[in-house]
Amino acid sequence: MPRAKRFYIPGCVWHITHRCHKKEFLLKFARDRNRWLDLLFRAKQKYGLEVLNYIVTSNHIHLLVSDNGNRDTIPKSMQLIAGQTAQEYNIRKKRRGAYWEDRYHATAIQVDTHLASCLIYIDMNMVRTGVVSHPSEWRWSGYNEIQNPKKRYAILNYRRLMELLGCESLDALKEVHGQWIEDSLKKGKPAREKKWSRGIAVGSREYIENIQTKLGVKAIHRKIHESKDSSELREDQSPYTAIFGTENERLRQENTYRWGLF
Template sequence: MPRAYRFFLPGYIYHITHRCHNKDFLLRLKKDRKNWTEWLFEAKQRYQLSILNYTITSNHIHLLVKETGNNVIPNSLHLIAGSTAQAYNKRKNRKGAYWEDRYHATAVQDSGHFIRCMAYIDLNMVRAGVVNHPADWEFGGYHEIRKPKSRYKIIDHD
């Protein structure tokens, strides 16, 4: 049976989560998280994906994005997830699933929900005990805003 079509309303904000297959730590190496970040930046450039926040952990990702047009979110996630999986599987000479099922998308309901999503994403690695402050986690939106990099500007600041 085919999967149900996902419909994203233009102008709406969505909290996206995507977990690695079997909760494996496939994003544990810095180079794998960096690769995912590069594809996120590519999706932003190619599809005009509006990125409000993100964090990349060792076994899952969080994105807070705004649907800006026709299938921007699905096209972007297809590019990011597929490219990340292909690069990892090729490097490891591996076959099989990289991601656990489909990504999960939740529409942000109001400003309170938006603030809770921002805090949840920013504090993910603090709650996990990996860092003491969100600015210390290199692969997240909070770090980018507090310590801007010259190479990538992923977060939409407007």
């Protein structure tokens, strides 16, 4: 099955997931998780990547980022991080072959309660797998950086995160974020929600329909799926070469652009 084409839609918040090849535990060593975060900080400095949250597990990563208006920022950042991580690991381990499973997946997230839910979903990742009982116990995550803000070498863009969540100060952000996590923990072990990492976009019905409009002809055969508290625009299973012809690519270019790939 041909891979889906990925398109850049200006002004979105993106939830990015990237898994190690064959779901191998290639990030199981602390030095590799630390290195991934070092490279994430470097991407922030070099390309202006606006990071809202993140977590590095033993075999995949979650990254929540805000569009800064430059369509090359996210793909160039991911190329830097993923490429350097893979190269250094393979050299050190005298290993050959793919390090990452295909390319990263990006899902557009509506900036409202869906953004808060996605933020919590990322923080609760290692609790969900049973590795830790509280997000604070996993140090390779944005949870600790929100609850203990850094004055230097911060990866998170606190200003942007506060703006999107409607918080007037870092103390307010810490308080509301901490309460969200505690409320989630009281509900018991969280379940995996595939909507955050399998679709094109997650949000209200109105938001999803707006995304469809911006995608134009590129949204043909992509279906809206409804759940209790959100809607999700998913990829179609049809071969993409049969859907997107040369003439179609000329349509709605003012709204969508081909995202750089690596």
